[in-house]
Amino acid sequence: MTIAGISRAVLTFIVLVFLHYTLRPLLGWRAPIDFLLLAVLTASVRMRPGVAAILGFCIGLIADSLSPDTMGAGALGMTVVGYAAAWLKAVFFADSLPLNALFFFAGKWVFDLLYFIAEHRLHGIELVQQLVIWSPLSAAATAIAGVIVLVLMRPLLEPSVA
Amino acid sequence: MARAGNANSRLDRTCLAVCAALSLIALVLPLPVRESVAGGMRRTVLAPMVMLQERAELSRRAFLAHDTLMRKRDSVALQGLTITALQVENDRLRDIIGLGSRLRWGFVPAEALHGSGVRDEFGVTLSAGSRAGVQRLSPVVAPEGLIGVVDNVDPTMSHAMMWTHPDFRVSAMAEDASAFGIVQANTTNGPGRYLMVMRGVPYRTSIKPGTMIVSSGLGGVYPRGIPLGQIVGETKTNESWARTYLIRPAVFPSNVSSVMILRLDRAAQGVDNVWSVGTVADSTVRRIVVAGDSMARRAALAEAQARQAAQDSARRDSLRAAGTPMVSQSDSGIAHAVPRPPVHHDSVHRAPARRDSTHPPTI
Numbered sequence: 001m002t003i004a005g006i007s008r009a010v011l012t013f014i015v016l017v018f019l020h021y022t023l024r025p026l027l028g029w030r031a032p033i034d035f036l037l038l039a040v041l042t043a044s045v046r047m048r049p050g051v052a053a054i055l056g057f058c059i060g061l062i063a064d065s066l067s068p069d070t071m072g073a074g075a076l077g078m079t080v081v082g083y084a085a086a087w088l089k090a091v092f093f094a095d096s097l098p099l100n101a102l103f104f105f106a107g108k109w110v111f112d113l114l115y116f117i118a119e120h121r122l123h124g125i126e127l128v129q130q131l132v133i134w135s136p137l138s139a140a141a142t143a144i145a146g147v148i149v150l151v152l153m154r155p156l157l158e159p160s161v162a
Numbered sequence: 163m164a165r166a167g168n169a170n171s172r173l174d175r176t177c178l179a180v181c182a183a184l185s186l187i188a189l190v191l192p193l194p195v196r197e198s199v200a201g202g203m204r205r206t207v208l209a210p211m212v213m214l215q216e217r218a219e220l221s222r223r224a225f226l227a228h229d230t231l232m233r234k235r236d237s238v239a240l241q242g243l244t245i246t247a248l249q250v251e252n253d254r255l256r257d258i259i260g261l262g263s264r265l266r267w268g269f270v271p272a273e274a275l276h277g278s279g280v281r282d283e284f285g286v287t288l289s290a291g292s293r294a295g296v297q298r299l300s301p302v303v304a305p306e307g308l309i310g311v312v313d314n315v316d317p318t319m320s321h322a323m324m325w326t327h328p329d330f331r332v333s334a335m336a337e338d339a340s341a342f343g344i345v346q347a348n349t350t351n352g353p354g355r356y357l358m359v360m361r362g363v364p365y366r367t368s369i370k371p372g373t374m375i376v377s378s379g380l381g382g383v384y385p386r387g388i389p390l391g392q393i394v395g396e397t398k399t400n401e402s403w404a405r406t407y408l409i410r411p412a413v414f415p416s417n418v419s420s421v422m423i424l425r426l427d428r429a430a431q432g433v434d435n436v437w438s439v440g441t442v443a444d445s446t447v448r449r450i451v452v453a454g455d456s457m458a459r460r461a462a463l464a465e466a467q468a469r470q471a472a473q474d475s476a477r478r479d480s481l482r483a484a485g486t487p488m489v490s491q492s493d494s495g496i497a498h499a500v501p502r503p504p505v506h507h508d509s510v511h512r513a514p515a516r517r518d519s520t521h522p523p524t525i
Binding site: 017018020021022023024025026027028048049050051053054056057060061062064065066068069070071072073075076079080083087118119 | 170173174175176177178181182184185186187188189190191193196197199200201203204207208211212214215217218219221222
């Protein structure tokens with residue numbers, strides 16, 4: 001990966017993190033878009049799985065610092081999702097938008113599964129409701145947002161032709 | 163090559179395992195430790211993000227609050243409008259009730275049903291008819307003054323000609339009866355279109371602006387004392403032998419919704435002191451002041467009389483002592499001669515001897 005490619009990926013990452021702390025609270029949806037996960041996923045597909053796991057861990061831990069009661073749950077979820085995203089991307093090399101949307105959807109849902117199970121805050125029907133209704137909705141919103149981001153930032157994200 | 167790939171895979175898996183283990187450790191750390199770690203990150207790495215999130219949430223709250231506040235403001239404004247209308251209606255009804263209590267008898271309350279036609283500027287339909295005792299030529303009044311006269315009566319409804327009608331006339335006078343004339347609507351176009359005019363005021367009579375004009379009772383239709391309006395000023399006309407005055411009407415018919423129709427027997431009886439509450443109060447005050455003045459005058463007169471009587475008595479004594487004829491003064495203050503008492507010359511002559519007695523003897 002070239003310096004220009006790294007710079008573009010870093011810029012995209014920063015934009016997505018920025019959106020996570022500005023647009024997301026502004027929208028205030030019950031099934032929110034997870035721009036932080038999108039940032040980790042879009043960065044992870046350009047990294048080795050180990051580095052993606054470290055990035056996911058760091059981002060997850062930073063996000064967890066806003067809720068110390070469940071600190072570690074987000075880090076665990078991001079670590080696994082980042083590693084898996086990097087490994088799967090290395091395996092499939094999928095570049096189509098629907099596959100990317102599915103990729104974002106699955107990434108968000110898996111993250112929520114890990115997060116809500118690890119944090120031990122929801123139990124019983126509430127946990128099921130969260131994982132079966134709200135998490136898929138949030139994953140769908142995140143997937144749509146991810147596809148929009150990919151379309152808007154394609155010139156930045158595509159590797160330059162030498 | 164394959165060995166390098168295996169080493170990388172092993173490194174990746176190690177990274178994953180370490181990160182996962184650290185995450186699990188973070189999950190089971192004591193709360194104070196987690197709190198201190200989280201606080202450190204919030205104050206450093208996450209500080210700008212927290213600030214951004216706070217701003218975004220404030221913006222969202224402001225956006226949502228804006229809608230709520232607008233809704234509240236609109237509803238408050240709507241309530242305010244309703245309250246104003248209710249207050250106006252309340253005042254109006256109070257005035258009507260006040261007029262009814264002053265009239266006491268011989269009136270029919272009615273609603274004025276304004277139309278929207280061109281000719282409705284001159285007339286109004288009233289919600290009371292002959293069954294309620296309304297007859298043709300019954301005066302229609304409001305708490306402020308005269309509105310018009312009934313010109314058509316049905317069993318349940320009637321129609322009134324308002325003072326704005328070109329054919330409307332009422333014999334009028336100044337409130338103090340210093341000037342008389344005929345009041346009608348000002349039919350000229352222009353700024354005075356919705357004013358009244360008072361014609362036929364004798365040229366030698368001048369009415370000051372602000373003077374209240376009331377019906378004079380001449381003609382038999384309108385009883386004396388119903389307010390028509392206030393003098394605005396004199397207006398020039400071709401009638402050089404009489405003055406014409408513009409009058410600001412006491413009642414603008416378009417603003418009237420509730421009215422009183424005076425029955426003919428009540429109109430014939432007169433409506434003295436019904437509209438002249440202010441005048442009655444003024445005259446009462448004037449009478450009290452006059453009474454106070456007369457009492458003071460009487461007291462001053464009594465004091466003067468007492469003083470005069472004392473002076474007279476003193477003078478009478480001295481004159482009696484001097485032997486001069488006395489002049490008495492009656493209660494009316496007119497002096498006149500009294501019969502001269504008999505002159506005692508002796509007493510006149512005795513006086514020096516007495517005076518001398520007061521002086522020490524000279525040697």
